[in-house]
Amino acid sequence: MKKNTRLLRLKFNLFVTILCAATILLGYGFDRVFTANAESLLVTQAKTNDEEGTAEAEPVATKEMVKLQLTATEDSTAASSDSGVDNTDDTASYISVYTEADTASVIVEQVFTGEWAEYIGQADGFIHIKTNAGNEGYILAENGAVQSVSDKSSNISLADAVIVLDPGHGGNDAGAVSTNEQFYEKDLTLATAEVIKTALEEKGATVYLTRSDDTFVSLDDRVQKGIDENTDIFISLHYDSFDTANTMSGYTSYYYYEYEEALAKDVNSGLTSSINALSNIGVRTENFEVIRETPYPSLLLELGYINTYSDLLSITNEEYYDQVASGIVAGLEKYFQG
Numbered sequence: 318m319k320k321n322t323r324l325l326r327l328k329f330n331l332f333v334t335i336l337c338a339a340t341i342l343l344g345y346g347f348d349r350v351f352t353a354n355a356e357s358l359l360v361t362q363a364k365t366n367d368e369e370g371t372a373e374a375e376p377v378a379t380k381e382m383v384k385l386q387l388t389a390t391e392d393s394t395a396a397s398s399d400s401g402v403d404n405t406d407d408t409a410s411y412i413s414v415y416t417e418a419d420t421a422s423v424i425v426e427q428v429f430t431g432e433w434a435e436y437i438g439q440a441d442g443f444i445h446i447k448t449n450a451g452n453e454g455y456i457l458a459e460n461g462a463v464q465s466v467s468d469k470s471s472n473i474s475l476a477d478a479v480i481v482l483d484p485g486h487g488g489n490d491a492g493a494v495s496t497n498e499q500f501y502e503k504d505l506t507l508a509t510a511e512v513i514k515t516a517l518e519e520k521g522a523t524v525y526l527t528r529s530d531d532t533f534v535s536l537d538d539r540v541q542k543g544i545d546e547n548t549d550i551f552i553s554l555h556y557d558s559f560d561t562a563n564t565m566s567g568y569t570s571y572y573y574y575e576y577e578e579a580l581a582k583d584v585n586s587g588l589t590s591s592i593n594a595l596s597n598i599g600v601r602t603e604n605f606e607v608i609r610e611t612p613y614p615s616l617l618l619e620l621g622y623i624n625t626y627s628d629l630l631s632i633t634n635e636e637y638y639d640q641v642a643s644g645i646v647a648g649l650e651k652y653f654q655g
């Protein structure tokens with residue numbers, strides 16, 4: 318009798334376990350298991366096709382770029398010229414671009430380490446490049462790394478676009494702080510990013526955040542996120558502060574590379590059409606790491622002054638984030654159509 322009860326209980330427990338497992342599999346896991354299998358099947362098929370030389374999948378277009386990274390000692394005399402307080406790189410220094418593949422030739426330009434340039438070719442210990450300013454010249458081979466980066470066309474719709482939003486600061490890096498010390502830039506940038514993400518997703522865009530909670534993310538990792546996600550646009554979000562409180566007001570759109578000017582203008586004009594509480598400072602260029610070291614179109618938006626009381630009233634308000642989001646949506650729609 319005792320034995321039978323135990324056996325019955327065991328059978329019942331087993332039945333419940335199987336039922337639970339089946340429920341979990343059907344309810345939650347089945348889709349994922351099936352999707353994962355389908356994906357690995359596709360990957361296998363693509364590989365097979367590749368081997369047979371009959372791949373039908375559209376290959377990602379790439380172009381050769383040169384990441385300028387100062388390693389040669391003879392260029393280390395140049396000084397840092399960072400002026401902003403946000404995302405600057407204290408170790409930034411210049412790399413000389415020579416007219417010929419010879420360090421004794423004339424220097425046509427000095428470019429920042431961390432910047433990207435167009436790759437033209439190799440030349441005996443030198444790399445032939447075209448700089449952001451449009452100058453052709455030669456850098457020492459050890460000062461540049463040739464890399465394949467995706468070459469995505471802007472001639473797509475917002476619905477097909479991949480956007481990486483970068484909420485500035487986070488974790489032990491609070492960013493700028495309001496005068497009453499109640500508001501941190503890191504919280505406002507994250508709150509803003511979440512609203513923009515939703516608005517862009519409603520338009521069909523694929524959106525990634527460089528951080529989705531209050532954690533510290535290095536500038537390099539933020540830049541890398543855009544590379545990893547093969548992004549079309551990267552937008553870094555910040556709030557300004559000025560040495561003297563209640564002095565400055567308004568929002569500013571920053572870009573680094575000349576080819577990003579149209580994007581910056583489109584987004585900035587989008588913002589002016591939707592933001593009514595703050596004034597537009599305009600479009601500017603600045604040497605911020607997250608827009609200098611990105612081999613894809615990127616912007617940095619300063620969306621108001623956290624230590625100016627009238628700005629603070631707006632930028633701590635969900636309504637303002639909605640306005641910023643509509644402005645960015647309008648700007649990107651214009652950019653992708655243009």
Ligand SMILES: [Zn+2]
Nearest residue numbers: 403485492555
């Ligand atoms: Zn900032």
